[in-house]
Amino acid sequence: MAKEIQAELKSALGQARSILEDLERVGLGEVLPTGEDERLPVCNLDGSGNCRPETLEEIAADLGDCHRCNLSKERQNIVFGVGNPDAEIVFVGEGPGREEDLRGEPFVGEAGRLLDRIIQAMGFQRSDVYICNVVKCRPPRNRDPEAEEIAACEPFLQRQLAAIRPRVIVALGKFAAQTLLQSQTPISRLRGRWAEYHGIPLMPTFHPAYLLRTPSGKRDVWEDMKQVMKRVEED
Ligand code: URA
Ligand code: URA
Numbered sequence: 001m002a003k004e005i006q007a008e009l010k011s012a013l014g015q016a017r018s019i020l021e022d023l024e025r026v027g028l029g030e031v032l033p034t035g036e037d038e039r040l041p042v043c044n045l046d047g048s049g050n051c052r053p054e055t056l057e058e059i060a061a062d063l064g065d066c067h068r069c070n071l072s073k074e075r076q077n078i079v080f081g082v083g084n085p086d087a088e089i090v091f092v093g094e095g096p097g098r099e100e101d102l103r104g105e106p107f108v109g110e111a112g113r114l115l116d117r118i119i120q121a122m123g124f125q126r127s128d129v130y131i132c133n134v135v136k137c138r139p140p141r142n143r144d145p146e147a148e149e150i151a152a153c154e155p156f157l158q159r160q161l162a163a164i165r166p167r168v169i170v171a172l173g174k175f176a177a178q179t180l181l182q183s184q185t186p187i188s189r190l191r192g193r194w195a196e197y198h199g200i201p202l203m204p205t206f207h208p209a210y211l212l213r214t215p216s217g218k219r220d221v222w223e224d225m226k227q228v229m230k231r232v233e234e235d
């Protein structure tokens with residue numbers, strides 16, 4: 001009995017596959033689930049056309065044990081990013097600090113704990129969103145990343161954002177906002193106003209490390225996060 005059912009199932013599956021293959025031959029190939037068709041080109045940030053989203057695992061594998069810039073010399077761990085591959089919100093910081101470098105995870109120090117509280121106040125858990133940085137390796141003594149370090153790393157950030165296709169990017173602090181927007185405008189003027197990163201809405205706000213030094217900025221950040229929540233809830 002079980003054998004008969006197995007045989008029937010096998011034949012039904014075979015027929016289904018041949019129908020899908022016929023449809024593909026006549027140009028209706030998009031009925032096949034994309035993302036499983038490895039022959040399609042990977043999607044870029046606008047996600048348009050016949051493409052499949054790259055997976056974060058593929059991007060991490062391509063990054064490998066990266067030595068594309070000098071930051072690789074002193075780092076302990078690459079800090080790729082963490083969170084939900086289908087996140088609606090991606091938070092982008094500057095670069096790993098000491099604790100992040102030791103653990104290989106972004107925003108796990110004091111500023112990270114404040115970021116977690118901000119995320120929770122927005123009604124999310126850390127695991128609901130995605131968190132990463134402009135550069136994936138710790139700049140020595142937490143100096144600002146240099147132009148060539150950013151240039152080496154940014155293609156991977158772009159690919160992560162194309163893979164996730166969030167509704168909103170939150171740029172945390174002056175460095176992330178100015179880098180992603182290619183702007184020299186002070187963060188105090190950028191924050192709270194919608195901008196775009198390759199077509200994805202981007203909200204610049206203050207960095208949680210700045211809020212630890214200047215708690216009065218929390219009000220502004222909360223205003224900015226309310227705008228983000230509203231955007232994510234739309235339609
Ligand atoms: N500050 C950042 O910008 N990123 C981190 O991951 C931690 C602290
Ligand atoms: N200066 C920064 O570098 N970041 C902020 O968020 C605010 C001031």
